[in-house]
Amino acid sequence: MGNSSGSTVDDLQAVEMHLWYKKFMTECPSGQLTLHEFKQFFGLRGLDPEANAYIEQMFRTFDMNKDGYIDFMEYVAALSLVMRGKMEHKLRWYFKLYDVDGNGCIDRHELLNIIKAIRAINGNEGQDTTAEDFTNRVFDRIDINGDGELSLEEFVAGARSDEDFMEVMMKSLDLSHIVAMIHNRRHPEQSEETSSSVITVYFMSVFM
Template identity: 55%
Template sequence: MGAKESLTGDGPAPEMHHYYSKFMRECPSGQLSLHEFKKLLDLQGLDPQGDMYIKRVFDIFDLNQDGFIDFLEFIAAINLVIRGKIDQKLKWYFKLYDADGNGCIDKKELLNIFTAIQAINGYTSTSPEEFTDMVFQKVDVNNDGQLSLEEFITGVEKDEGLMELITKTFDLSNVLKVIQSGRRHSI
């Protein structure tokens, strides 16, 4: 981001102050823990699959892997959600799916993360098994049972239906709205 560029294009100082104020109101220590993250999003008491997904999202936003999301990491996450180009978002999705961090997504990883997402958002038009099989059928061009980053991005960008499904299923704008407003449920 340039010195005169803001996250939404409305001017840097007021926008940054707005986000900083909200972040510090919700997290006076300046560091958001996983527990606070779940509380902020009103996602406590999830089943193990849902907890796994929320922890994965948290871990990816925790860029320095210190167990907390600080303000700069928070801004980076917001910037990705608001202004990220599709290839940036696809790289983020890939990182989310690659649970073991080995640079490839296998069927079990994709199945687990999709199951976890369903546990949270109730998306049910496609079963986790159907989704996983469809992604691998369309994207795994060398049929090795794993998706590399390049295979994933190229395959998803070429298939409009798959792009739409992935974008809707893993949309983070609701998370952003919760963070921007301060709490999931207003009183």
């Protein structure tokens, strides 16, 4: 097996692959996970607009061949990145996640929307700047050529040199925290049938 999008699939042991495949096919017998199933997979229903947009973008980023599904190899690549990916690979994934229109650059609007989504999911407690101010500060620090867009090179170099920005990005890849936070932000009419313990068991069975 070759590497895919900077993931470390080659490093996985055969036993892990078998267990992951069994889990994936149990939850998704068709072998192709749709966006709707992706949300069900993690117990994500009744999302508010910010959380919904963020999860949809995350799905699209994991859907490497852009066919509208996450297949088993894409699933493995995603888990491998989360669990074992080198920082360089994670930064490239962050870039794809933030580059919503896929044009190879991140503009202020894209970064601002992601920052707002992350704050909406993780909560705004302890934030001493607005999302707008934080976005402007990031561009002031790492948009080296001042063209109003962040290239991959500027993004990677800037993330390594800006601790605050790196912290925000680390939160954006902390899937277990995101799932827990979104689960707690369900609309009032949402039933309590899908408990947080179910999500915890899922993550233990897949990520451990």
